[in-house]
Amino acid sequence: MIEYFVENASSYGGEIDWLFDLITYMVGFWFLLTFGAMVYLLLKFRYREGVPAKYITGERHNEKRWIHWPHNIIIVFDVVLIAGAIWVWVLVKQTMPPKDDAIRVIAQQWSWSFIHSGPDGKLDTEDDIKTVNDLHVEVNKVYHFELQSRDVIHNFAVPAFRLRQDMIPGRSIAGWFEPTLPGTYDIQCAEMCGHGHGIMSAAVTVHTPESYQQTMAAIRDGTYESDYLRRLNGPPTPIPGTVKASDPDSYATLLAKSF
Numbered sequence: 001m002i003e004y005f006v007e008n009a010s011s012y013g014g015e016i017d018w019l020f021d022l023i024t025y026m027v028g029f030w031f032l033l034t035f036g037a038m039v040y041l042l043l044k045f046r047y048r049e050g051v052p053a054k055y056i057t058g059e060r061h062n063e064k065r066w067i068h069w070p071h072n073i074i075i076v077f078d079v080v081l082i083a084g085a086i087w088v089w090v091l092v093k094q095t096m097p098p099k100d101d102a103i104r105v106i107a108q109q110w111s112w113s114f115i116h117s118g119p120d121g122k123l124d125t126e127d128d129i130k131t132v133n134d135l136h137v138e139v140n141k142v143y144h145f146e147l148q149s150r151d152v153i154h155n156f157a158v159p160a161f162r163l164r165q166d167m168i169p170g171r172s173i174a175g176w177f178e179p180t181l182p183g184t185y186d187i188q189c190a191e192m193c194g195h196g197h198g199i200m201s202a203a204v205t206v207h208t209p210e211s212y213q214q215t216m217a218a219i220r221d222g223t224y225e226s227d228y229l230r231r232l233n234g235p236p237t238p239i240p241g242t243v244k245a246s247d248p249d250s251y252a253t254l255l256a257k258s259f
């Protein structure tokens, strides 16, 4: 269901969507059943002139069945959900498939720095390529990432990859993803990290091999201008309160454009 709102662009997104669907259908089934039963009973036993109310203690065996049976069935549903959640957790968090390339993501109040490994596929070497608020990856390659924070807890969230991971100061957190669909997708900090948290956004572009090579070459020789750089080099963002929200260059309009 989530794919109707945010398309899936990673190899494990399908499994995560499946888990969310499973939870939605199971919880939805009980929601409709219990509310349906409640509305039915409310109508069936509504107040009627001359009919006295009945006091039911729920202590007799045939009355307790109404609690025991749904309870037992819900436990079975829970076991299915937990098994599904463990399976997806092992696939996404416990398993690291062999890497094709590596990136490092560094968060700070309130921007993102990305370090691409460069042609040698290794971080912390001469050919590393650094960008701000602008990540580039190649389709169908397994990326191992390192997440670091310079100040407070941030969260690296890429909804299209179904990826979300806290970044904790003093720690380097490892993980992986494999993009499967070329396009540009949102990155948004998903941990309340201060008053600039809401505008701590960035973009990840999933390239075909050719466009990846071209973009990386352009970044290396300084001719690449990202959407973030275009905004940075453009006219300064007006201070909120000095412009009307309806102005085309207003802060609200610029903010809306950045997402």
Ligand SMILES: [Cu+2]
Residues within 6 Å of the ligand: 154, 155, 189, 190, 191, 192, 193, 194, 197, 198, 200
């Ligand atoms: Cu944040």
